[in-house]
Amino acid sequence: MDGAIELPPPPPLVRLMEKRAHALFLDFDGTLVDIAPTPGGIAVPDRLADRLRALSQRLDGRLALVTGRSLEDLAGHCPIDGIACAGSHGAARRDAEGRPLGAAAQPLPDAVFEALHQGARDLGVVLEAKTHGAALHFRSDPERAAQAHAFAADLAGRHALAVKQGKAVVEITQAGADKGGAVREFLKHPPFVGAVPIFVGDDVTDEDGMAACNDAGGFGVLVGDRSPTVARYRLPNVSSVYEWLSL
Numbered sequence: 502m503d504g505a506i507e508l509p510p511p512p513p514l515v516r517l518m519e520k521r522a523h524a525l526f527l528d529f530d531g532t533l534v535d536i537a538p539t540p541g542g543i544a545v546p547d548r549l550a551d552r553l554r555a556l557s558q559r560l561d562g563r564l565a566l567v568t569g570r571s572l573e574d575l576a577g578h579c580p581i582d583g584i585a586c587a588g589s590h591g592a593a594r595r596d597a598e599g600r601p602l603g604a605a606a607q608p609l610p611d612a613v614f615e616a617l618h619q620g621a622r623d624l625g626v627v628l629e630a631k632t633h634g635a636a637l638h639f640r641s642d643p644e645r646a647a648q649a650h651a652f653a654a655d656l657a658g659r660h661a662l663a664v665k666q667g668k669a670v671v672e673i674t675q676a677g678a679d680k681g682g683a684v685r686e687f688l689k690h691p692p693f694v695g696a697v698p699i700f701v702g703d704d705v706t707d708e709d710g711m712a713a714c715n716d717a718g719g720f721g722v723l724v725g726d727r728s729p730t731v732a733r734y735r736l737p738n739v740s741s742v743y744e745w746l747s748l
């Protein structure tokens with residue numbers, strides 16, 4: 502899809518904030534850090550957590566990270582104390598003080614993890630077990646994509662779970678867990694209530710977050726080139742996200 506999508510860059514954030522209170526929902530991989538060969542191999546920019554806390558203060562706390570990673574994994578890369586977050590594709594949510602928001606997230610059943618371990622071995626893909634989900638990564642062997650998707654769809658179907666597609670990955674989550682749900686939950690609570698929500702993300706799973714922002718009078722910002730999208734604006738890459746956020 503390179504070059505095929507024509508969306509303007511978002512208006513300067515300072516200008517938006519002069520007019521009305523805005524809330525920022527930021528995806529992590531592909532938005533705040535560049536995609537790397539492995540989930541653990543990402544290069545996190547220097548002092549990212551401090552910079553995000555400073556940005557959050559400029560927004561009077563109306564900033565949340567909304568990632569597919571588990572919150573524990575995210576914290577291992579970027580200490581998230583003092584920042585509102587949602588992990589495992591929106592299933593687990595906490596406010597800036599670390600208090601849980603909304604319904605408690607459920608882990609996948611043990612039987613599903615057993616099947617995932619076996620399936621990952623058989624298919625030759627990498628299993629990322631999360632607190633409230635799991636991912637099968639095939640970045641090192643893209644030819645495994647179709648088999649990994651078929652395996653995940655079958656397993657999820659037999660356990661009434663959901664499947665999500667991502668960049669060289671297929672994931673299993675609890676049914677109904679998505680980034681849109683996380684956005685809607687944050688918007689019910691101070692300091693997010695009444696703010697114009699903006700979701701910035703690069704991947705298919707970010708579309709749910711962007712759609713929730715559209716429904717609440719805000720908008721989505723797509724990072725990179727992907728189509729179709731419900732985003733109204735686009736930034737070309739991770740470094741342009743930092744520039745737009747003055748991060």
Ligand SMILES: O=P(O)(O)OC[C@H]1O[C@H](O[C@H]2O[C@H](CO)[C@@H](O)[C@H](O)[C@H]2O)[C@H](O)[C@@H](O)[C@@H]1O
Nearest residue numbers: 529530536537538539540568569570668669670
């Ligand atoms: O919602 P996000 O914050 O964008 O997280 C989505 C998934 O990101 C991670 O996987 C992706 O990034 C890896 C590191 O760049 C890359 O190696 C992998 O191919 C990508 O799929 C993470 O491992 C997943 O748990 C997240 O769901």
